[in-house]
Amino acid sequence: MIRFLSILFILVSNTIFSILEIEILKGSDNLSKVAFVPFGNESGIEENYGSQISKNIEKNMLLFGEFENLAVNEMLSYPSSENDFYYRDWKVLGVDYSVIGKVNSVNALGNLNISYSLFNINRRIKILEGEIVGSEDNIEDISKIISNRIYEQITGLRGIFDTKLAYVINSDADTYQMCISDIDGKNEQILFTSKAPIMSPDWSPDRKKIAYVSFENGLAEIFIQDLQSGERDSIQALGMTNSAPVWSPDGKSLALVVSFSGNPDIFLYSIRNKRLVRLTNHYGIDTEPSWSPDSKKIIFTSDRSGSPQLYEISTKSKRKKRLTRDGNYNARGRYFPDGKSIFFVHGNNGNFQIAIKKLSSRYIETLTSTSLDESPTISPNGNIIIYATKDGSNGYLGGITLDGKARFSLPVKNGSVREPAWSPLLN
Amino acid sequence: MEPIGIFILAMLCQVYSCAANVSDSVERMQYASVAGEEYLQGDKLETNLDDKVYFDFDKSALDAEDKNLLEQYLPEIKKAKIVRLEGHCDERGTREYNLALGERRALEVRDFLVVKGVSGKKIRVVSFGEEKPLKSASNEKAWAENRRVEISLY
Numbered sequence: 001m002i003r004f005l006s007i008l009f010i011l012v013s014n015t016i017f018s019i020l021e022i023e024i025l026k027g028s029d030n031l032s033k034v035a036f037v038p039f040g041n042e043s044g045i046e047e048n049y050g051s052q053i054s055k056n057i058e059k060n061m062l063l064f065g066e067f068e069n070l071a072v073n074e075m076l077s078y079p080s081s082e083n084d085f086y087y088r089d090w091k092v093l094g095v096d097y098s099v100i101g102k103v104n105s106v107n108a109l110g111n112l113n114i115s116y117s118l119f120n121i122n123r124r125i126k127i128l129e130g131e132i133v134g135s136e137d138n139i140e141d142i143s144k145i146i147s148n149r150i151y152e153q154i155t156g157l158r159g160i161f162d163t164k165l166a167y168v169i170n171s172d173a174d175t176y177q178m179c180i181s182d183i184d185g186k187n188e189q190i191l192f193t194s195k196a197p198i199m200s201p202d203w204s205p206d207r208k209k210i211a212y213v214s215f216e217n218g219l220a221e222i223f224i225q226d227l228q229s230g231e232r233d234s235i236q237a238l239g240m241t242n243s244a245p246v247w248s249p250d251g252k253s254l255a256l257v258v259s260f261s262g263n264p265d266i267f268l269y270s271i272r273n274k275r276l277v278r279l280t281n282h283y284g285i286d287t288e289p290s291w292s293p294d295s296k297k298i299i300f301t302s303d304r305s306g307s308p309q310l311y312e313i314s315t316k317s318k319r320k321k322r323l324t325r326d327g328n329y330n331a332r333g334r335y336f337p338d339g340k341s342i343f344f345v346h347g348n349n350g351n352f353q354i355a356i357k358k359l360s361s362r363y364i365e366t367l368t369s370t371s372l373d374e375s376p377t378i379s380p381n382g383n384i385i386i387y388a389t390k391d392g393s394n395g396y397l398g399g400i401t402l403d404g405k406a407r408f409s410l411p412v413k414n415g416s417v418r419e420p421a422w423s424p425l426l427n
Numbered sequence: 428m429e430p431i432g433i434f435i436l437a438m439l440c441q442v443y444s445c446a447a448n449v450s451d452s453v454e455r456m457q458y459a460s461v462a463g464e465e466y467l468q469g470d471k472l473e474t475n476l477d478d479k480v481y482f483d484f485d486k487s488a489l490d491a492e493d494k495n496l497l498e499q500y501l502p503e504i505k506k507a508k509i510v511r512l513e514g515h516c517d518e519r520g521t522r523e524y525n526l527a528l529g530e531r532r533a534l535e536v537r538d539f540l541v542v543k544g545v546s547g548k549k550i551r552v553v554s555f556g557e558e559k560p561l562k563s564a565s566n567e568k569a570w571a572e573n574r575r576v577e578i579s580l581y
Contacts, residue, residue: 200523262552301523301524332521374520375522390565
């Protein structure tokens with residue numbers, strides 16, 4: 001009976017906590033205006049798939065405050081092919097880019113062929129043309145693929161609309177949930193619910209597993225959960241506290257923290273043969289490891305100087321280098337995807353904010369202006385940082401784009417959301 | 428109607444059996460071992476002394492007041508079979524660093540007790556970092572209360 005009740009509880013909680021929705025707080029400093037013309041439908045197609053797809057693309061492209069749109073009812077024409085496209089119709093409305101397209105049916109199986117084009121109005125040229133075939137059940141995925149291509153063409157950055165976010169929800173004092181969702185907050189899945197804290201989620205490079213810390217057995221313990229089967233495996237590392245797991249870029253090992261008799265150090269853990277190799281050995285606190293994109297270095301936090309500062313260590317030579325000297329709190333560093341800069345939590349006069357630093361420079365730049373910011377995670381294209389912050393007693397996620405300084409937030413309807421982890425790209 | 432209902436429930440049991448097992452084990456964990464040693468929560472010894480010592484931000488040193496409190500506590504601590512020390516931090520700074528800092532605070536208390544003649548073998552140390560605050564507000568008073576080591580005797 002107890003088992004039955006807990007099943008019902010889980011079912012109910014699935015509907016209560018469904019959640020994240022991005023709210024734009026401030027658009028980019030240099031907003032481009034894009035017209036998303038409703039896609040046409042070949043005659044004979046009963047559903048208006050065309051307009052569904054162009055609306056999805058519009059929503060994706062506006063997600064992080066990087067673009068502004070032209071309302072459909074302000075458009076002077078509704079072309080769905082290049083023959084009907086006139087630059088002056090868009091130039092006069094101050095549009096920078098126009099997206100048009102058309103849905104054709106392929107066969108009776110419900111497959112659709114979607115053709116689309118992107119025009120640069122100021123330069124008066126077509127800059128992208130594409131075709132994609134898919135089933136009507138996959139309209140959302142098709143829209144994401146087209147959105148990625150359009151985004152890439154306009155910004156020169158990889159599109160990230162098919163990425164995901166992992167995060168921890170603390171809905172009340174005794175309920176912790178490990179969740180993942182699409183980057184727009186849709187399709188939330190609860191991977192694990194516990195009465196004890198959950199921490200430090202990190203995606204495997206193939207996006208099939210998540211490593212995290214759970215206190216379900218009374219102390220910090222690292223689990224790897226398979227997303228497809230839901231199966232969870234505990235890493236039986238020795239020591240009192242096992243924490244802060246991060247996957248190596250090749251997915252074969254984790255960097256993690258083991259505290260033998262109370263002294264936390266960084267170790268490398270090989271997943272296949274379960275071997276633990278020590279990387280740091282210092283009586284101070286060494287924690288929060290993260291790999292450089294080329295796997296050669298690991299950044300970590302250490303208080304060996306008397307306050308938490310960032311260091312990097314070569315995984316081969318074990319040579320160490322101190323990376324930060326500004327103020328008395330610089331922690332939980334991560335490398336940018338290009339490996340040339342780092343982002344981290346910077347403490348300054350009692351405020352804890354997200355900061356970035358070029359490794360070649362002495363200076364740090366603070367990105368956020370709230371006071372309890374932590375757990376920053378970066379989009380795989382290196383342009384957007386999402387972090388956890390707090391308003392009153394509720395934790396929510398904040399976000400910022402690095403090129404245009406657009407700001408957005410991802411509030412949660414119930415309780416607190418924390419520890420965002422952006423998934424890698426699916427190649 | 429009823430057979431179909433039962434069938435659906437059976438299906439749900441299948442689908443959620445993994446999750447249900449998990450919540451069973453969380454249930455069990457409240458009475459299970461911590462750090463490999465068995466003790467029951469029901470055996471917790473009641474004392475009328477304050478069972479918390481407090482720390483400065485990003486510090487794990489015990490001040491004179493803390494040491495004084497622990498001294499008063501010593502006779503009861505020596506009588507207990509198990510001494511559980513739970514380290515905590517305030518919400519400022521990063522979560523993983525705070526997990527390590529909470530452990531450091533609990534170890535500071537352990538070391539003090541060991542110097543005072545308590546057997547290290549019966550001391551259990553655990554850190555929750557900033558994950559289990561006593562007060563959820565974001566101000567100096569709440570932070571000061573959250574930077575603590577809780578002592579429980581069994």
